[in-house]
Amino acid sequence: xxxxxxxxxxxxxxxxxxxxxxxxxxxxxxxxxxxxxxxxxxxxxxxxxxxxxxxxxxxxxxxxxxxxxxxxxxxxxxxxxxxxxxxxxxxxxxxxxxxxxxxxxxxxxxxxxxxxxxxxxxxxxxxxxxxxxxxxxxxxxxxxxxxxxxxxxxxxxxxxxxxxxxxxxxxxxxxxxxxxxxxxxxxxxxxxxxxxxxxx
Amino acid sequence: xxxxxxxxxxxxxxxxxxxxxxxxxxxxxxxxxxxxxxxxxxxxxxxxxxxxxxxxxxxxxxxxxxxxxxxxxxxxxxxxxxxxxxxxxxxxxxxxxxxxxxxxxxxxxxxxxxxxxxxxxxxxxxxxxxxxxxxxxxxxxxxxxxxxxxxxxxxxxxxxxxxxxxxxxxxxxxxxxxxxxxxxxxxxxxxxxxxxxxxxxxxxxxxxxxxxxxxxxxxxxxxxxxxxxxxxxxxxxxxxxxxxxxxxxxxxxxxxxxxxxx
Numbered sequence: 001x002x003x004x005x006x007x008x009x010x011x012x013x014x015x016x017x018x019x020x021x022x023x024x025x026x027x028x029x030x031x032x033x034x035x036x037x038x039x040x041x042x043x044x045x046x047x048x049x050x051x052x053x054x055x056x057x058x059x060x061x062x063x064x065x066x067x068x069x070x071x072x073x074x075x076x077x078x079x080x081x082x083x084x085x086x087x088x089x090x091x092x093x094x095x096x097x098x099x100x101x102x103x104x105x106x107x108x109x110x111x112x113x114x115x116x117x118x119x120x121x122x123x124x125x126x127x128x129x130x131x132x133x134x135x136x137x138x139x140x141x142x143x144x145x146x147x148x149x150x151x152x153x154x155x156x157x158x159x160x161x162x163x164x165x166x167x168x169x170x171x172x173x174x175x176x177x178x179x180x181x182x183x184x185x186x187x188x189x190x191x192x193x194x195x196x197x198x199x200x
Numbered sequence: 201x202x203x204x205x206x207x208x209x210x211x212x213x214x215x216x217x218x219x220x221x222x223x224x225x226x227x228x229x230x231x232x233x234x235x236x237x238x239x240x241x242x243x244x245x246x247x248x249x250x251x252x253x254x255x256x257x258x259x260x261x262x263x264x265x266x267x268x269x270x271x272x273x274x275x276x277x278x279x280x281x282x283x284x285x286x287x288x289x290x291x292x293x294x295x296x297x298x299x300x301x302x303x304x305x306x307x308x309x310x311x312x313x314x315x316x317x318x319x320x321x322x323x324x325x326x327x328x329x330x331x332x333x334x335x336x337x338x339x340x341x342x343x344x345x346x347x348x349x350x351x352x353x354x355x356x357x358x359x360x361x362x363x364x365x366x367x368x369x370x371x372x373x374x375x376x377x378x379x380x381x382x383x384x385x386x387x388x389x390x391x392x393x394x395x396x397x398x399x400x401x402x403x404x405x406x407x408x409x410x411x412x413x414x415x416x417x418x419x420x421x422x423x424x425x426x427x428x429x430x431x432x433x434x435x436x437x438x439x440x441x442x443x444x445x446x447x448x449x450x451x452x453x454x455x456x457x458x459x460x461x462x
Contacts, residue, residue, distance in 0.1 A: 031270060031273055034269075034270075034273070035266065035270065038261070038266055038269065042260075042261035042265070042266070043259045043260045043261050044252075044255055044259075045261070046259070046260075046261040046262065046265070047255065047259050048255040051255075056262070060261075060262060060265050060268075063261060063265060063269075064265065064268060064269050064272070067269050068269065068272065068273075071273060080352075081241070081242075081245045082245040082248060082249055083249060083252070085252050086245070086248045086249045086251070086252035087248075089248075089251070089252045089255050090218075090248050090251075090252075093219075093220050093251070093255075094220050097220045137253055137254070152219070152254070155216065155219040155221035156219045156221070156251050156254060156255075157254070157255075159220075160221060161221050161222065161223055162216045162221045162222065162223075163223060165221065176216075177212055177213065177215070177216050178212065180215040180216050180219065180221070181212065181214060181215030181216070181247075182215075183215075184215045184218070184246075184247045184250050184251070185215075187250050188246055188247075188249070188250045191250065191253065196253065
């Protein structure tokens, strides 16, 4: 087992490595690489899990599971398909949503809360504050028609299925489906034009 | 419940799929479709990149969480793909259904306390197994990435305007496989349905000029997706079986042949 100082030295060597290189190092069982991936991305992963699950203990369990999964099966991450951050967040989102949907009573309660939120015009702008990209993301969000914005917010940050979103927004299911896809594409165009990392 | 969806219907679901907001039956349909369609996979990844930015808060994870993760890494040895050594029986495990990897290490630790000699032997075996396991894990990762890249390249070529599919069949119709060739002279052969050859044998791909066969390269005994270069002189593609590592001139019968587009 590596000593603490050796692990710290390993970690410091990895701070300049790309995310893809980190995953290769993880495949070589280098814990320092996992520590560096955690340092870079765990905050966002935890925030998403906490947002979806509310309960901090459950959120921490999901974060733990996400990082253990990349440790156990690094080959499932393909750097050509997307960034490590989006991969980890997708894993986190999928797992959190599974947990939400396995608790029907909790879900019903949150549906009510989100219905109130949807009615009061809750805005995903408040979820974004990273200084480096926040302006561009706000701009991309501002470009969205309000219906697309709310549909994406309820589906992604609320963890609802599109049928639930349709119910919450009192819109046809097909319309919600189309609006989510159109909204994501619209945001991507704006972000790509702004040169925001990870979207090209 | 309907699960068979047309491509257009699947495309409509991709945004919702990327946000994990589909109902289970539709999610299954998309899950089944994605491995066969590079375009839809790319769209899902694009949506996820955008969603990842929405989730980005820049806050820190709770203190102590990393310690718990790293502690659980130290508690478990790397996953062992090879069977434990005969003197490290899994039956030492106190719980029959527990993960083999975790208890394989505990049984090794028990044996360390028993005798110095067996401990030294166990160290050698476990280290050997773990190194083999690491090599295997890296090989698996490299293979998956390489194969996946070729499969995606095949699908991308298939979806590129002007590309042509070449159906390659044996003369008796018992064997068939497919290639795609692009207008730029790049070809991809999807050869996974060719039977696995015996050790020391290889499939070989040939360009047929009408007058002779020119080697485009050996394919190995169990090819999946391979890429090759083409020039205008070829009128067809042929596959033969040869002794490894392949030959310059073949007198072997053609196993499958496909005519190239003019």
